Amino acid sequence: MLESMFASEPIADNGFSVQVVRKVRRHIWLRRLTLPVATLVGLLVAFKPMTELVMVIAGLVQVIPQDIVDTNAFVIPQFPMIVLGAMLLAACMLGVRMLEE
Amino acid sequence: MTTSEDHQLVARVVSGQDVDAFGELIRRHQSHVRNFLRKLTGDYALADDLAQDCFMHAWKKLQTYSGSGSFIGWLLKVAYTTFLQSRRKSKRYAEILQEVGHAKEADSSAYTNPSDEVGDLDRFLAVLSEEERAVMVMSYACGLSHREISEATEMPVGTVKSVIFRGKEKIRDSFDIKDYQHG
Numbered sequence: 001m002l003e004s005m006f007a008s009e010p011i012a013d014n015g016f017s018v019q020v021v022r023k024v025r026r027h028i029w030l031r032r033l034t035l036p037v038a039t040l041v042g043l044l045v046a047f048k049p050m051t052e053l054v055m056v057i058a059g060l061v062q063v064i065p066q067d068i069v070d071t072n073a074f075v076i077p078q079f080p081m082i083v084l085g086a087m088l089l090a091a092c093m094l095g096v097r098m099l100e101e
Numbered sequence: 102m103t104t105s106e107d108h109q110l111v112a113r114v115v116s117g118q119d120v121d122a123f124g125e126l127i128r129r130h131q132s133h134v135r136n137f138l139r140k141l142t143g144d145y146a147l148a149d150d151l152a153q154d155c156f157m158h159a160w161k162k163l164q165t166y167s168g169s170g171s172f173i174g175w176l177l178k179v180a181y182t183t184f185l186q187s188r189r190k191s192k193r194y195a196e197i198l199q200e201v202g203h204a205k206e207a208d209s210s211a212y213t214n215p216s217d218e219v220g221d222l223d224r225f226l227a228v229l230s231e232e233e234r235a236v237m238v239m240s241y242a243c244g245l246s247h248r249e250i251s252e253a254t255e256m257p258v259g260t261v262k263s264v265i266f267r268g269k270e271k272i273r274d275s276f277d278i279k280d281y282q283h284g
Contacts, residue, residue: 002237002269002272003241005221005222006237006238006241006242007241007242008136008140008242010132010136011131012132013128013131016127016135016152017124017131018124020124020127020131020153021121021123021124023153023157024120024156024160025120027157027160028118
C-alpha cells in the first residue's frame, strides 16, 4: 500500500536539464576566466610595488662585493644583470606558486 | 535506465569534462531527484531550486563517485545533503528574522504543500519527522535498498530499518490503518 501511495508520475523535463547544463557551462567559463582575470588584476595592483622592489633589488646588486663582480665580470660582463634576473625569476616562481595554492 | 550506462556517462564527464554527457545524466535522473525533493519539502518551486543546486554540486563532486553503488543512490545523497544545507541556512535566517521581530515569517520549517489539494501522501508525510520523511521517500518512492539509503543518509543499515519501521508505525497510528494494508 505504501509503495502505491508514494509512487508518483515521472516529472517532465520541460527545459530543466537545459537550464542546469547552461548553469554548468557558465560555471566552467567562470572558472576558466578566474585565474587570468585574477592574474591581470594582481599585476595591475602589484605594478607599482613591483617596480619599487626591482629598484631595491637593483640597489642590492651594488652591495655585492666589488671583487666578486670584477672576477666574474672578467668572464661574463653581464654578471650583475644575470644576478638580478635570477632573483626576479625566483620571486616570480614564488609568486606563481602562491597563486596556484 | 541501466547502471552501466550511468557509469559510462560518468566516466565521460570525469575524463573530459563532457557537459553533454552530464546533460544526459540530468535528463535520466531529474524526475527522481525532483520527486524526492518535492516530497521532502512539500514546496515544488523550492524543490526545483534545490534540484538545480543538487546537480551543480553533483557536477563539482562527480569525481568522488566511486561507482560502487548505484548512481541514483549517490545523486540522492547529494540531494539530501543539499536539502539539509538549505534547511540549516533557512533556520539561521529564521533565527535572524525572529531576532528582529518577524516571528510570523520565520516559521518556514514545517512541511507545507502549496497546492490547495492535500492528498493522502501529503497527510502521511506531514506526521513524519524530516529524517523519517527522507528515508521513507528514498525507500518507497525512489526504490532504494536499505544499503543504498544507509550510504545516502550516512546512517547504519539497522538505523535505516528502524526509521522505516517507526515511520510506518506513525502513519498507522495517525491514520488508523490496519496491519495488512501497509507493506
